[in-house]
Amino acid sequence: xxxxxxxxxxxxxxxxxxxxxxxxxxxxxxxxxxxxxxxxxxxxxxxxxxxx
Numbered sequence: 397x398x399x400x401x402x403x404x405x406x407x408x409x410x411x412x413x414x415x416x417x418x419x420x421x422x423x424x425x426x427x428x429x430x431x432x433x434x435x436x437x438x439x440x441x442x443x444x445x446x447x448x
Contacts, residue, residue: 401419405412
């Protein structure tokens with residue numbers, strides 16, 4: 397998968413590294429601002445009880 401992304405990024409190596417970093421940061425931002433807040437109510441992190 398990473399090889400496919402690397403081959404499809406335009407430009408020389410230095411530009412590709414910058415583009416890959418921007419893509420990585422965009423994915424992290426999407427996870428933190430959209431996915432994690434959406435899924436947080438479903439996760440049982442506030443219901444931690446050992447035993448009955």
